[in-house]
Amino acid sequence: MEDASGWEARLRRVGELVREYYEAPHRGALARARREEDDLFLLLVFSEMMGIPNPASYYTLELLPVLYDRFHDWHTRMGMERSPLDNFRCC
Amino acid sequence: MNAVLLAALGLSAFALGYRFYARFIGRRIFQLDPNFQTPAHAMEDGVDYVPTNKWVLWGHHFTSVAGAAPIVGPAIAVVWGWLPAFLWVVFGTIFFAGMHDAGALWASVRNRGQSIGALTESVVGKRARALFMIVIFLLLLMVNAVFAIIIANLFVSFPSSVIPAWFVIAVALAIGYVLYRKGVPLLWPSVIALILLYASMFVGDAVPVSLPDQVAGLGAPVMWVLLLFGYAWIASLLPVWMLLQPRDYINGIQLFIGLAIFFTALILFNPTIVAPALNPAVPADAPPLIPLLFVTIACGAISGFHGLVASGTTSKQLNNETEVPFVGYLGSVGEGALALAAILACTAGFATLGDWNTFYSTFAANGLDAFVLGGGAIISGGLGLPVHFGQTLLATMAVLFAATTMDTGVRLQRYIIQEWGQIYEIPALNGRFLSTTLAVITCLALAFGAGGGGAGGLVIWPLFGTTNQLLAGLTLLVLSVFLMRKGRPTAYTMVPFVFIITMTILALLVQLKAFWERGSYFLVGMDVLILVATIFVGLEALAALRRARNEVKAARG
Numbered sequence: 194m195e196d197a198s199g200w201e202a203r204l205r206r207v208g209e210l211v212r213e214y215y216e217a218p219h220r221g222a223l224a225r226a227r228r229e230e231d232d233l234f235l236l237l238v239f240s241e242m243m244g245i246p247n248p249a250s251y252y253t254l255e256l257l258p259v260l261y262d263r264f265h266d267w268h269t270r271m272g273m274e275r276s277p278l279d280n281f282r283c284c
Numbered sequence: 285m286n287a288v289l290l291a292a293l294g295l296s297a298f299a300l301g302y303r304f305y306a307r308f309i310g311r312r313i314f315q316l317d318p319n320f321q322t323p324a325h326a327m328e329d330g331v332d333y334v335p336t337n338k339w340v341l342w343g344h345h346f347t348s349v350a351g352a353a354p355i356v357g358p359a360i361a362v363v364w365g366w367l368p369a370f371l372w373v374v375f376g377t378i379f380f381a382g383m384h385d386a387g388a389l390w391a392s393v394r395n396r397g398q399s400i401g402a403l404t405e406s407v408v409g410k411r412a413r414a415l416f417m418i419v420i421f422l423l424l425l426m427v428n429a430v431f432a433i434i435i436a437n438l439f440v441s442f443p444s445s446v447i448p449a450w451f452v453i454a455v456a457l458a459i460g461y462v463l464y465r466k467g468v469p470l471l472w473p474s475v476i477a478l479i480l481l482y483a484s485m486f487v488g489d490a491v492p493v494s495l496p497d498q499v500a501g502l503g504a505p506v507m508w509v510l511l512l513f514g515y516a517w518i519a520s521l522l523p524v525w526m527l528l529q530p531r532d533y534i535n536g537i538q539l540f541i542g543l544a545i546f547f548t549a550l551i552l553f554n555p556t557i558v559a560p561a562l563n564p565a566v567p568a569d570a571p572p573l574i575p576l577l578f579v580t581i582a583c584g585a586i587s588g589f590h591g592l593v594a595s596g597t598t599s600k601q602l603n604n605e606t607e608v609p610f611v612g613y614l615g616s617v618g619e620g621a622l623a624l625a626a627i628l629a630c631t632a633g634f635a636t637l638g639d640w641n642t643f644y645s646t647f648a649a650n651g652l653d654a655f656v657l658g659g660g661a662i663i664s665g666g667l668g669l670p671v672h673f674g675q676t677l678l679a680t681m682a683v684l685f686a687a688t689t690m691d692t693g694v695r696l697q698r699y700i701i702q703e704w705g706q707i708y709e710i711p712a713l714n715g716r717f718l719s720t721t722l723a724v725i726t727c728l729a730l731a732f733g734a735g736g737g738g739a740g741g742l743v744i745w746p747l748f749g750t751t752n753q754l755l756a757g758l759t760l761l762v763l764s765v766f767l768m769r770k771g772r773p774t775a776y777t778m779v780p781f782v783f784i785i786t787m788t789i790l791a792l793l794v795q796l797k798a799f800w801e802r803g804s805y806f807l808v809g810m811d812v813l814i815l816v817a818t819i820f821v822g823l824e825a826l827a828a829l830r831r832a833r834n835e836v837k838a839a840r841g
Contacts, residue, residue, distance in 0.1 A: 213337060217334065219524050
């Protein structure tokens with residue numbers, strides 16, 4: 194029995210290393226792509242406040258407290274030093 | 285000369301080089317410190333900066349630097365006989381490439397994981413950086429154009445490789461999908477993918493695919509080049525996880541499997557090298573051995589491209605500074621082994637000297653064909669596979685390596701164009717579509733501008749090698765300046781630098797004359813551009829070297 198678990202552990206270790214081999218070189222590119230998608234999502238969530246009609250704003254309103262932490266990073270990344278929204282304060 | 289003996293000699297020389305020279309430079313010159321906090325720890329962010337297992341990192345470094353280039357170069361260069369190519373690959377790897385790769389990695393690790401371009405700016409100056417970017421762009425341009433031509437020629441010479449080479453795209457898309465969207469563990473999909481890939485080679489072997497000789501007035505190789513750039517255009521616009529990442533992965537595994545198959549078959553088959561050590565009947569169109577040997581074999585002996593990889597991704601993931609020789613030096617040794625395999629395939633895989641002479645009757649004889657024919661013969665002799673299948677296997681692998689490099693190359697070109705768009709405030713260049721299209725168009729212009737309707741063989745290959753060596757020289761110079769500022773010995777980087785830059789400039793002049801006589805004015809223009817860039821960066825860096833020396837003197841004095 195012990196032998197079998199030893200093999201299992203070894204196989205799992207190999208799997209982990211292979212996974213690392215697969216992921217490591219592209220982590221950066223993937224993270225950037227993901228951030229771009231997230232930025233678009235934030236734009237959608239805040240679109241109503243910026244005067245862009247959004248039929249889903251009633252639902253996205255619930256997300257605001259969750260997204261608030263990321264709001265500052267987002268507006269600075271978008272090239273706005275301060276919060277662009279009148280009724281949504283940031284820094 | 286027995287081929288196994290030559291392989292054993294080469295590989296033992298690599299082992300000695302790693303055991304003694306790599307250890308020497310690690311201790312004496314880099315003075316590697318096990319307690320130094322590498323950028324992977326100091327700036328760990330879970331994205332770019334991640335401490336990585338040294339075997340994994342070595343695997344990466346090796347598979348991202350090795351590809352089709354260390355096969356093509358030696359396959360062309362054996363036209364002068366096997367001895368010059370062998371010596372340059374062995375000694376180049378031990379004293380040039382190993383130092384260069386490990387050095388670029390170490391310098392980057394000691395500078396917060398900065399890329400060699402950024403290092404150039406901080407060590408040499410802003411102008412040097414701008415020139416550096418132009419050189420890199422030209423390098424990518426040539427890689428993409430040359431590799432498209434190489435793949436097209438392989439498809440025409442070995443139509444059995446067409447099905448597996450395109451099938452791998454479907455396999456890669458499937459792996460990307462199950463892994464990224466379904467979160468399936470990687471091990472089993474990889475095994476299945478490999479089985480499928482090898483099965484597709486059997487299918488390709490049975491069903492060779494050839495394009496008609498003329499399509500809309502264009503020859504088959506030209507059509508393939510156009511199709512390949514169409515593919516590269518799409519591929520470099522797709523998200524990384526969808527195609528590039530799984531393709532890179534399949535490729536890396538193929539590289540290990542391919543090397544294992546080749547050297548096993550070589551031992552079992554035990555062939556004799558039929559080619560002469562020094563070719564007494566070098567074809568009339570061949571350029572002089574010195575300096576051209578040293579640019580024809582670029583990757584496999586020393587290559588500037590490695591510095592980009594070492595300082596781009598590898599340095600940000602190094603777990604401990606003492607692993608620099610293992611990852612950097614041994615990574616280039618891996619590529620040296622691949623170049624060695626290419627030399628052996630192209631010199632021992634032919635049945636008689638007559639066959640070999642007939643094949644190598646011109647300089648521009650498509651070297652990769654020799655690799656596939658010779659290597660196929662060795663694999664079939666050693667492993668008892670049909671000759672035809674051995675050829676399909678090697679042709680497919682060569683296509684995979686070259687195509688993945690193209691994917692990455694076009695993407696990198698696009699990044700550079702986008703960066704230029706930002707630097708020079710041309711917002712239109714920032715768009716993905718326009719920048720990718722521009723990248724592809726410049727590559728096509730080069731592929732067709734080189735003459736021969738896009739399939740005119742590998743006239744640009746030595747020019748590519750020259751640019752690559754130039755980049756390597758610049759990296760060595762930056763490294764020397766850095767070492768000098770630290771008060772360390774610089775001879776071990778300066779001697780390779782002087783040698784490589786002399787050969788590069790000589791080769792540029794020889795080629796300039798040849799292009800002029802042939803009337804390839806497009807290539808004359810590129811040659812002059814590269815020459816001017818070489819001279820300017822060289823002068824800038826020499827000035828920086830002098831400044832550094834004065835600083836050191838002043839500090840001592």
